[in-house]
Amino acid sequence: DGGITQSPKYLFRKxxxxxxxxxxxxxxxxxxxxxxxxxxxGLRLIYYSQIVNDFQKGDIAEGYSVSREKKESFxxxxxxxxxxxxAFYLCASSIGKGTQYFGPxxxxxxx
Amino acid sequence: xxxxxxxPPDLILQEGANSTLRCNFSxxxxxLQWFHQNPWGQLINLFYIPSGTKQxxxxxxxxxxTERYSLLYISSSQTTDSGVYFCAVDQGGGADGLTxxxxxxxxxxx
Numbered sequence: 411d412g413g414i415t416q417s418p419k420y421l422f423r424k425x426x427x428x429x430x431x432x433x434x435x436x437x438x439x440x441x442x443x444x445x446x447x448x449x450x451x452g453l454r455l456i457y458y459s460q461i462v463n464d465f466q467k468g469d470i471a472e473g474y475s476v477s478r479e480k481k482e483s484f485x486x487x488x489x490x491x492x493x494x495x496x497a498f499y500l501c502a503s504s505i506g507k508g509t510q511y512f513g514p515x516x517x518x519x520x521x
Numbered sequence: 522x523x524x525x526x527x528x529p530p531d532l533i534l535q536e537g538a539n540s541t542l543r544c545n546f547s548x549x550x551x552x553l554q555w556f557h558q559n560p561w562g563q564l565i566n567l568f569y570i571p572s573g574t575k576q577x578x579x580x581x582x583x584x585x586x587t588e589r590y591s592l593l594y595i596s597s598s599q600t601t602d603s604g605v606y607f608c609a610v611d612q613g614g615g616a617d618g619l620t621x622x623x624x625x626x627x628x629x630x631x
Contacts, residue, residue, distance in 0.1 A: 443618050443619075445618075445619075445621075447562075450623075451623060452525075452607055452609075452621030452622055452623045452624055453607070453609070453619070453621045454621070455618040455619065455620070458617065458618040466617075468618050469522070498562055500562075500564065502564075507551060507552055507611065507613075507617075508569065509554065509566055509569040510554065510566075510609075510619060511566065512556075512563070512564040512566075514561075514562070514563055515562045515563070517562075
């Protein structure tokens with residue numbers, strides 16, 4: 411099946427800990443994105459990547475880092491510098507500027 | 522940056538009713554998409570519609586780019602239409618990511 415997978419579905423972070431969220435796509439899309447959603451709000455862009463080995467900061471990149479070593483993978487690390495990490499994280503991909511397709515999301519909770 | 526406003530924020534309707542959701546944006550856009558977020562959080566693509574009109578079954582959308590708004594029409598609503606509907610736009614020339622509105626929370630009662 412073609413699509414976007416995110417893991418884990420739920421993730422718990424302890425104080426001072428870095429955690430990494432996985433995003434994989436087998437759609438052969440060049441562009442990939444990470445968004446954050448807080449309760450009752452729309453999505454906000456964290457990072458995006460238009461091509462392998464290149465990525466750009468979005469509107470709320472502070473406290474996050476990414477890598478794009480392979481076309482199909484775009485992992486997001488939530489660092490200890492992110493003081494309010496509890497949120498729903500969504501990954502998406504697209505062919506250029508076309509329709510963005512979203513994964514099922516990861517819910518991150520702070521212990 | 523560009524502002525995206527959706528209205529109404531909440532809408533409660535009986536099954537079978539029709540509805541119109543509105544999205545206003547503050548500047549010209551190259552990309553506009555409508556999404557439905559189901560109760561499990563999955564975002565489902567409805568339309569890619571930077572301009573013009575499209576229809577897909579009971580749903581249709583119209584974007585008037587020169588007047589900076591888009592409308593999503595849902596006819597003969599069903600309980601499965603419940604959820605949050607988002608409008609999202611992109612201004613850039615490349616694949617730059619979307620700016621989302623805060624959504625319209627739609628509840629369809631049986």
